Amino acid sequence: MSSKIIIINGPPGVGKSTTAELLAQSFQNSVCIRGDDIKHWIVNRNSKDLTKGLTYINGGACCRNYLQAGYELIVFEYVFTKKADVERFIENCGIKESCFLFTLIAPLSIIKQREKLRFNRKPLGEAVDIAYDDIIKNKSDLGTFIDTEFISPQEVCELIHIRCFPKA
Numbered sequence: 443m444s445s446k447i448i449i450i451n452g453p454p455g456v457g458k459s460t461t462a463e464l465l466a467q468s469f470q471n472s473v474c475i476r477g478d479d480i481k482h483w484i485v486n487r488n489s490k491d492l493t494k495g496l497t498y499i500n501g502g503a504c505c506r507n508y509l510q511a512g513y514e515l516i517v518f519e520y521v522f523t524k525k526a527d528v529e530r531f532i533e534n535c536g537i538k539e540s541c542f543l544f545t546l547i548a549p550l551s552i553i554k555q556r557e558k559l560r561f562n563r564k565p566l567g568e569a570v571d572i573a574y575d576d577i578i579k580n581k582s583d584l585g586t587f588i589d590t591e592f593i594s595p596q597e598v599c600e601l602i603h604i605r606c607f608p609k610a
Contacts, residue, residue, distance in 0.1 A: 477520025502534025543585025
């Protein structure tokens with residue numbers, strides 16, 4: 443089997459982290475990279491002149507390194523709101539034909555409810571609305587959409603498996 447990169451996209455609170463972790467666990471040699479972890483590498487940022495979008499650039503580079511190391515599946519989860527973000531990420535992966543982009547979505551009211559229940563950080567509030575609106579606005583550029591309102595993360599993973607790893 444050739445190596446694959448699966449991007450799990452969606453607004454905060456939609457289930458990206460849970461889905462990405464489950465998906466990565468289903469392979470023997472896999473990696474799950476969380477864009478938020480990369481974003482937090484930056485300790486201080488005081489200049490408007492610094493490059494923006496480094497999470498997409500560095501995320502793609504990390505994926506490329508794991509691909510080159512021989513991992514069969516690299517799952518990257520983060521919020522991609524526009525085509526330029528996706529292109530920047532894929533450009534830094536160095537491999538376009540083995541990248542799959544899935545955007546998880548649910549009604550905004552459900553996402554906001556899930557986001558409020560997170561115990562590991564304070565609610566993101568308006569940032570959820572902004573990300574949701576941008577994702578919906580740019581839907582045609584953000585891969586395959588999967589509605590998570592009535593399905594479990596395990597079922598989301600099954601749908602992704604069917605799409606990325608069809609049986610011969």
